[in-house]
Amino acid sequence: MASASQVALLQAWASDIGHVVDTASSPKAEFARLAQAKGWVGGDAAWCSRWKECFGEAYPYGQHDRPATAENTTTSEEGGVCLSARMRRLSITSDASSFSVISRISRANSFDSVKSFDSQISLDSKNNVQLAPRSAASTDSHNTVAQQKPAAGPGSAGCEEMTQMVGKLSLSGSTDKKGSNPAWDQFIGFKHSPTAPFKSEFERLAQTKGWGDSEKQRQFVTLLSSEVAFFWHADEDKLYHCQDLCRDLDLGAMSNTVTQYKKALKPLKINIYSVLDNKRNPKIKIVQYQSHSKLKKSIRKSGTFPREAAKAGSGCLTVLLSKL
Template identity: 25%
Template sequence: MALEVLVSDAQQALFHTWAIGSVFVLDIQEAPKSQFRALAKLLDWVDGEQTWCSRWEECFGEEYTSKSPAIEASAADTASDLNHQDATTSASAASDVVLESLSTLAITVTDAIHEDAVTPASTPPGIITGSIDTLSSIPNAGEDREACLRKASVWSQFHGFEPNPRARFNREFRRLARQMKWTPQERRSYRTVLFNADWEAHIGSELENLAHWQELCRLCSIDPIPTTIVGCMEVLADVLVNIFDLLDSQRTGANVLVFQDFQEFRKYTRKNRIYPIDEAKADTFLPIFLKKVL
């Protein structure tokens, strides 16, 4: 049985263009209006304001009149999405975007996430990064697994350093920096590279994997957990958690601290838990968690 495509080619082109700078994942089998709302939320478009309304009309060929919150699209909503032929015309300028397939599209760049200027940290010479494992598949115990993690991790590339894969990232990094006698500038550079490698190893970058998105929701104490990638992105974009805590939850098994107050989150994050946004890899889960705190 052929899969039903609910998002027209013209709408796909628009979503692709607008989503540059986000971790938005387009599902062509979901109603485009609900996905528009999810993308708008990620890009900080305000419901009812000019950007929202103009792009709604461009995508759906109708004037936006409702300021209702994002909801699950009804059958009527879906039918309305499919019947707007004007969207093809209004999207003609963007329709030349090459779409490699009609399957789920992962669109991930970090341009839409802003922070005060930070000098990018280049990869220090001699460092080879790679994946050890992903998210929930790493067990909390086991000597054989511990030995495997030590041997495979990016930390083991430093001569004479015996990595502890169950230590918190910042503690492990401080121990390594002292042993290597790095200057403050070298510390900044290596810290970002090591964090990226550890994040990839423990969290992964399978943006089209619903189970991974749901596991991140579980780690962030979201209940109920959404049943779609778009739903997961929508709730995770609002959650206040520090990415170092998320990484440490995989390294140590500790719970992730979820903040309800932004000022408390900001105060906590500025205590040596800041990550340079310019260094966030576009093809990872990192961008959706980053907030401007400086």
């Protein structure tokens, strides 16, 4: 149940539109209902500032640290080349003597667990961790992703020891419940499955609510935009999202400019719904089609991805839009 101060805030924000706050409902569910009525998109500036004011914490969703997944995974599309889901990323700062590991705990509690270690090892360009393309990607000009065994070098023994310690901590976080977009909480009586494909979950919701065609389409675009903003929210750097997307597509790190990443992503023939479903559930593989005709066949089956939704959050998904 919401506290008196939270109820007062929500009622104040709702007063200009005549929205009624349900004081018996959970505060985050009521926040999500009000956000839809006010037109706030999950992860945008208005949403985040009001979330912090209401709950006393930074908006915690849309993070990209996902647990490692099993080798045997399922695919949401047929007829294409399967792309592996990315492995857990461990962030090591190359110009300092410490690094931090963020392991996800239940997003229901809206927190991330941060653990730090100090090291006397200086990681620079001459003594860097050498990794296979899938296991390493540069998240910015100073950060390197580390997994598996580092290459031999003056500080490699210390690096390996720290990586092993980090691995043990990371594994403990991999069993935690995966969080989901809080916008689903506004639909009272509907139990959202955060790992199910987005479209099948929305169809189940629409059937439960009995929406007509017009209302169903409106709710679809609104919820899809919120889902995109949840995973690729505007508060993070667009370059980071492009790098993250390339890792999801098994392209690795190629440059430090958004333009270069767009050039690499533009030719790909991918149904954007499979990219979103992979974020919801890493066991669902992203499929890259080898011909435009096969992509068109997939899109005819799933439906087109609304441009409005692709532009949500940081807008990085627009590069994957294709002309049919």
